[in-house]
Amino acid sequence: MAAAVAAPAAAVAAGSSNVEFIRARSDKREYRRVVLANALEILLISDPDTDKAAACMEVEVGSFSDPEGLEGLAHFLEHMLFYASEKYPGEHEYTKYITEHGGSYNAYTSSETTNFFFDVNVDNFEEALDRFAQFFIKPLMSQDAVLREIKAVDSEHKKNLLSDGWRMYQLQKHLASKDHPYHKFSTGSWETLETKPKVRGLDIRLELLKFYENYSAKLMHLVVYGKGWAMNLMAGESTDSNEYSFFSVSMRLTDAGHEHMEDIVGLIFKYLHLLKEDGVHEWIFNELVAINEMEFHYQDKVHPINYVMHTVSTMRLFPPEEWLVGAALPSKYAPQRINMILDQLSPETVRIFWESKKFEGSTSSVEPWYNTPYSVENVTPSVIQQWIKKAPTEKLHLPKPNIFIPKDLSLKEVHEKVTFPTVLRKSPLSQLWYKPDMLFSTPKVHIIIDFHCPLSSHSPEAVVATELFVDLLVDYLNAYAYDAQIAGLFYSIYLTSAGFQVSLGGYNDKMRVLLNAILVQIANFEVKPNRFSALKETSVKDYQNFNFRQPYSQASYYVSLILEDKKWPVAEKLEALSKLESDSFAKFVPHLLSKTFLECYVQGNIEPSEAKSVVEETENTIFNAPNSLFKSMSPSEYLTKRVIMLENELKCYYQTEGLNQKNENSSVIQYIQVHQDDAILNIKLELFSLIASQPAFNQLRTVEQLGYITSLSLRFDYGVLALQVVIQSTVKDPSYLDVRVDEFFKMFESKIYELSDKDFKRNVKSLIDSKLEKFKNLWEESHFYWGEIEAGTLKFDRVESEVAMLRELEKEEFIEYFDQYIKVDAPQRRTVSVQVFGGNHSAEFKKAIAEADPPKMYRITDIFGFKRSRPLYSSLKGGPGRITMD
Numbered sequence: 001m002a003a004a005v006a007a008p009a010a011a012v013a014a015g016s017s018n019v020e021f022i023r024a025r026s027d028k029r030e031y032r033r034v035v036l037a038n039a040l041e042i043l044l045i046s047d048p049d050t051d052k053a054a055a056c057m058e059v060e061v062g063s064f065s066d067p068e069g070l071e072g073l074a075h076f077l078e079h080m081l082f083y084a085s086e087k088y089p090g091e092h093e094y095t096k097y098i099t100e101h102g103g104s105y106n107a108y109t110s111s112e113t114t115n116f117f118f119d120v121n122v123d124n125f126e127e128a129l130d131r132f133a134q135f136f137i138k139p140l141m142s143q144d145a146v147l148r149e150i151k152a153v154d155s156e157h158k159k160n161l162l163s164d165g166w167r168m169y170q171l172q173k174h175l176a177s178k179d180h181p182y183h184k185f186s187t188g189s190w191e192t193l194e195t196k197p198k199v200r201g202l203d204i205r206l207e208l209l210k211f212y213e214n215y216s217a218k219l220m221h222l223v224v225y226g227k228g229w230a231m232n233l234m235a236g237e238s239t240d241s242n243e244y245s246f247f248s249v250s251m252r253l254t255d256a257g258h259e260h261m262e263d264i265v266g267l268i269f270k271y272l273h274l275l276k277e278d279g280v281h282e283w284i285f286n287e288l289v290a291i292n293e294m295e296f297h298y299q300d301k302v303h304p305i306n307y308v309m310h311t312v313s314t315m316r317l318f319p320p321e322e323w324l325v326g327a328a329l330p331s332k333y334a335p336q337r338i339n340m341i342l343d344q345l346s347p348e349t350v351r352i353f354w355e356s357k358k359f360e361g362s363t364s365s366v367e368p369w370y371n372t373p374y375s376v377e378n379v380t381p382s383v384i385q386q387w388i389k390k391a392p393t394e395k396l397h398l399p400k401p402n403i404f405i406p407k408d409l410s411l412k413e414v415h416e417k418v419t420f421p422t423v424l425r426k427s428p429l430s431q432l433w434y435k436p437d438m439l440f441s442t443p444k445v446h447i448i449i450d451f452h453c454p455l456s457s458h459s460p461e462a463v464v465a466t467e468l469f470v471d472l473l474v475d476y477l478n479a480y481a482y483d484a485q486i487a488g489l490f491y492s493i494y495l496t497s498a499g500f501q502v503s504l505g506g507y508n509d510k511m512r513v514l515l516n517a518i519l520v521q522i523a524n525f526e527v528k529p530n531r532f533s534a535l536k537e538t539s540v541k542d543y544q545n546f547n548f549r550q551p552y553s554q555a556s557y558y559v560s561l562i563l564e565d566k567k568w569p570v571a572e573k574l575e576a577l578s579k580l581e582s583d584s585f586a587k588f589v590p591h592l593l594s595k596t597f598l599e600c601y602v603q604g605n606i607e608p609s610e611a612k613s614v615v616e617e618t619e620n621t622i623f624n625a626p627n628s629l630f631k632s633m634s635p636s637e638y639l640t641k642r643v644i645m646l647e648n649e650l651k652c653y654y655q656t657e658g659l660n661q662k663n664e665n666s667s668v669i670q671y672i673q674v675h676q677d678d679a680i681l682n683i684k685l686e687l688f689s690l691i692a693s694q695p696a697f698n699q700l701r702t703v704e705q706l707g708y709i710t711s712l713s714l715r716f717d718y719g720v721l722a723l724q725v726v727i728q729s730t731v732k733d734p735s736y737l738d739v740r741v742d743e744f745f746k747m748f749e750s751k752i753y754e755l756s757d758k759d760f761k762r763n764v765k766s767l768i769d770s771k772l773e774k775f776k777n778l779w780e781e782s783h784f785y786w787g788e789i790e791a792g793t794l795k796f797d798r799v800e801s802e803v804a805m806l807r808e809l810e811k812e813e814f815i816e817y818f819d820q821y822i823k824v825d826a827p828q829r830r831t832v833s834v835q836v837f838g839g840n841h842s843a844e845f846k847k848a849i850a851e852a853d854p855p856k857m858y859r860i861t862d863i864f865g866f867k868r869s870r871p872l873y874s875s876l877k878g879g880p881g882r883i884t885m886d
Contacts, residue, residue: 022325025297026442033320038217041315043323045225047304051773052102053125053226054304055132056117058312060219063186064111065211070197070204072188073211075109076153080208081116082107083145085134091145092698094131099694100763102770103128104305111182115312119305121769122227129224133234136215146205147194148705151731154190155708158730159550160370162663167372168355174367175351175376185369221315223308254534258356265352266391269384274396276342285333287402295488296328298409298442298507300777347381404487406509409443412436412607420796421601421785425612429623429632430598432615433789437604437778445508445604446782447515449618450790452597453499454639460568464539464577465588469525470500471535476521476528484514491518497718498639499596505779508605512614519621523628527586536580543574547659551667551836552709552728558654558834559671559724562863563717565642565872595633598622601789603782640792640875643720644867646673646830647858653833654860655734655848664730665707666838668737671715672723673830674821676873677793683767683806684817685721689714691755691763692748696725699744706732706740719791719876723822733844734835741833745824752818760811768806771799792877832860 019033030046063074082105084091098105103120116135120128160166176182185192197204249268251257257264302310314326363373414436424434437444456466473493481491489506491514502522504515546557561567598618602611622630646652658666675681689712696712707729715724725744727737775781788794795801821828837845853859860866 019320021321021323022329024299024324026299027324031324033323036217040217040220040222042222042224043311043315045223045308045311046228047225048227049774050225050227050304051122051769052119052304053122053128054117054119054308055129055222055224056115056305056308056312057132057136058221058316059114059116059136059215060112060316061214062110062112062114063184064181065214066181066184066186067207067211069200070202070207070211071185071192072153072157073193073207074114075186075188076149076193077208077211078107078109078114078116079149079153080141080145081135081139083149084140084142085131086138086140087134088131089140092694092702094128094134096694096698097124097131098128100690100766101128102766102773109186111186113313113316115309117305117309119303121766123769125226136217136220137234139212141205141208141212143205146208148702150190150193150204151705152701152708153188153193155730157187157189159665159708159728160187162548162660164355167367167370168353170370171367171372171374172351172353174369189369221312223312223315225304225308252538254537256534258358261354262387263391265384266387266389267394267396269347269388270391270394271396272342272345273388274398276339278398279335280338281398282333282335283401284399285330287405289330291402291405291487292329294406294409294507296325298444300442300444300779301440303776347384350384352379399483402483402487404484404489404510404513406443406487406507408509409507411441411443412605414438421603421789424608425615427619429619430600430615432600432602432611433785434601434608434611435603435782435785436606436608439775439781440778442778443507443509443605444505444778445511445602445606446778447504447511447614448601448782448786449502450496450599450601451499451501452599452633452638453592454595454633454637455592456499457497457566457639459576460572461576461580462588462592463568464573465580465585466500466592467495468532468535468539468577468580468585469589469592470495471539472527472531473518473521473525475531475535477518480517481514484510489514493518497641512617515614516617516621519618523621523625523630525589525629527582527589529582532582532585536577540574540577543570543577546570548663549659550709550728551658551663551665551838552669552726554659555667555669555726555834555836558656558836558863559669559832560717562652562654562832562834562860562867563643563671563673563720565644565867590629593629594631595637596622596630597633597638599789601782601786603785604778638877640877641718642872642875643717644870645873646832646870648828648830649825650856650858651831651833652858652860652866653738653835654863655835655837655845657842657845658836658838661839661842663838664840665728666730666732666734666737666841667709667726667728667836668734668741669834670725670738670741671832671834672822673832674721674723677719677721677791677795677876679795679798679802680805681817682721683802683809684814685723685821686714687763687767687806687809687814688752688818688822689723690767691752695748695751696744699747700725700727700740704740706737718873719793720873730838730840733841733848734837735844735848738833738835742824745822749818749823752815752823755811755815757811760814764806764809768803771803771806792875 019031021031023031028047028049032044032046034042034044036042061074063072066073082092082095084093088094090096095105098118098120101121101124103118103124105118107114107116116132118128118132170185173182173184173186193204197207251264253261253264310326311323314323318326359375360373363375365375366373416436417438418435419438421433421435423431425432453466455462457463470493477491477493484491484506487507487510489504489511491502491504493500493502502518504511504518546554549557557570561569598615600615600618602614606614622628623632674685693712697710700706701708701710707727709726709728712723712725715722725741727741729737732740775784785796788796788798818826820826823829835848837848
């Protein structure tokens with residue numbers, strides 16, 4: 001059995017060593033390596049500025065270590081360690097403590113390792129760490145918990161059965177050598193963990209305890225991140241690592257692409273041949289070194305939980321001095337090593353996986369775990385050589401010098417201290433919000449240009465055409481912008497509810513070069529028929545694949561369809577897209593752009609005058625270029641997205657069959673609409689969610705075993721706040737699941753009424769601590785402020801005002817809020833239950849739709865008729881005291 005050592009500070013210090021870590025110049029944290037008497041290697045990280053603490057344990061035992069005939073045992077053990085321990089025997093004391101103190105937790109099992117991690121408010125770190133340590137000291141793993149968690153693992157596996165990603169991954173494993181552990185099925189199921197072991201006379205709990213003995217301190221690495229040095233630590237003797245590495249290229253093909261599979265493979269090998277013949281030039285290597293060094297030394301600070309997860313993975317692969325850098329920096333130019341790797345990428349070592357519906361009915365084998373039909377054909381190197389010879393003679397070439405590598409990394413001087421974003425410039429064509437970087441001292445900038453086009457969403461035809469316009473823009477820019485992304489400049493163009501948005505981030509020095517290229521492409525947009533056809537085909541398939549989404553995802557779509565004014569059904573959009581031709585699309589684009597307003601946001605290492613210049617140049621390129629399609633819009637044409645208001649004390653429900661009846665899973669989403677954005681009401685709802693989320697998960701998933709996907713969370717729809725309970729299940733139908741959600745709320749009433757003053761204050765403090773968590777980087781800060789601008793709320797001091805109200809909040813007020821809005825018979829409770837019946841529950845669906853409505857319940861049969869009958873919440877854009885376009 002794995003053993004642990006509780007090491008007092010003196011013992012820890014005795015086992016510590018001074019390591020000269022290679023670290024980023026911008027990194028102000030302190031690091032210390034500690035080795036305990038049991039050989040557990042620990043990296044301690046001290047960050048005086050942090051408001052979250054975190055830890056991650058990596059155990060060098062993964063699914064490769066699963067015993068023969070007990071597939072998924074490593075993954076199952078990962079699940080079981082969360083339950084209870086000798087020191088903390090109550091089930092889920094660890095997860096409860098973490099959740100109640102502003103934290104999060106998770107774990108995953110990979111081929112060679114299992115990783116456990118959490119974060120928590122800094123004041124609660126030592127107690128959380130003690131609970132975490134019990135995973136590796138004395139977990140209980142009771143027989144009852146074992147049976148329940150086998151069902152959870154089985155539910156997790158069943159949700160993946162129809163996923164193309166999981167099916168292809170397992171097929172790759174299945175076709176690997178049977179003598180290599182990569183061949184194994186690693187998730188586990190009821191069959192592998194209950195049925196088959198019983199047939200063999202095995203006690204799965206005893207097998208689990210035996211497998212747990214592999215958890216030796218010698219096979220563990222731990223990273224601990226806090227305000228200072230931690231403390232009291234803990235943990236346990238090895239398996240050989242089995243190398244199985246491969247290089248893969250994957251691409252999504254159009255129907256025409258499928259007809260040219262041999263040409264595509266031939267082109268890939270042609271380029272590999274070019275690399276081998278021409279060599280990887282030293283200047284290319286040096287350019288990548290310069291980029292990587294810049295990225296390493298100017299890396300953004302991330303959340304502690306993400307940092308410990310990343311860092312622990314380097315500890316088993318690199319010497320201590322390289323733990324912080326890992327593979328981020330290339331060592332030295334070694335052409336022989338590069339050529340050695342290139343030599344491995346040959347026709348003799350390639351496996352080609354070709355996936356298409358066209359192969360349906362013509363395969364000869366079935367993969368046993370996911371029932372994936374497949375065939376194997378031998379493609380000899382000589383055949384591939386023929387493909388290479390007949391492949392198109394494209395102008396393949398090595399990269400050119402990267403024009404986007406920044407030269408100026410200096411920091412701009414901030415002359416005026418600005419706490420919140422301000423409107424720096426305004427015209428009939430645009431509005432500019434600006435905020436200099438006051439926190440992070442990094443040579444980076446974030447630019448957002450929101451194209452408000454009211455003609456983009458007035459019909460299904462307009463929506464799909466706008467989507468295709470955005471897809472084509474990205475397609476046209478791909479080749480040019482690739483070098484920018486290599487050099488640390490990133491951009492995205494995506495659809496919004498009222499147009500489309502361009503977002504750029506990265507080093508400010510060459511940002512305008514990239515921005516100008518994007519704007520010119522937008523301003524000079526033209527329809528290329530061949531690319532239109534290819535992207536339309538891809539988009540059609542995406543809409544068709546909506547039918548194969550998980551049932552809980554379909555349920556979420558129906559909730560949005562019920563709530564949102566002017567939201568068009570997938571079926572109508574698919575029909576409109578199928579009819580769209582390039583000539584009619586070409587006529588739509590000028591129509592789309594004929595009414596446009598630009599809402600702009602610039603934050604970071606940029607002076608006010610340059611921010612103004614960016615927007616002036618944007619206006620000139622977009623509106624004033626010769627033959628520009630863009631025209632200004634009037635204030636009366638400004639679009640807002642609004643949400644319907646549900647009726648007090650009435651529970652509406654919508655029942656439908658899943659769109660893919662081969663999927664056994666059903667799902668329910670119970671949506672409880674509470675109120676529009678309001679500081680005092682917000683904090684009460686957030687507090688309830690904090691208190692209730694872990695008990696809901698424990699009751700509905702762990703105790704009642706309703707399904708692997710189970711959650712209670714907050715939901716935001718255009719300024720309207722709600723609670724949402726999601727369950728996906730193969731074992732129970734959605735009507736039953738909905739009843740169990742109601743029963744949970746009834747049962748939880750007593751927990752709210754019996755909440756002690758101490759527990760109430762602890763939960764309030766936890767929420768305050770979470771709200772006061774500092775922005776970690778420029779992107780977090782700018783996304784917060786842009787979110788306020790985009791929503792129209794403009795509550796830039798939201799955190800401060802809500803924290804002040806939390807500090808004054810009384811328990812009686814909170815209980816009164818619960819009675820008024822949330823409990824099952826509350827006078828202002830407004831509920832929609834969306835129920836998606838999967839293949840396992842078709843009989844229950846027929847029965848459900850034949851039943852009469854119970855009292856205070858309303859069945860939605862016509863979503864759009866229902867929406868038209870309901871009033872709308874007001875829009876938060878343009879309310880009293882808010883800046884509006886004029």
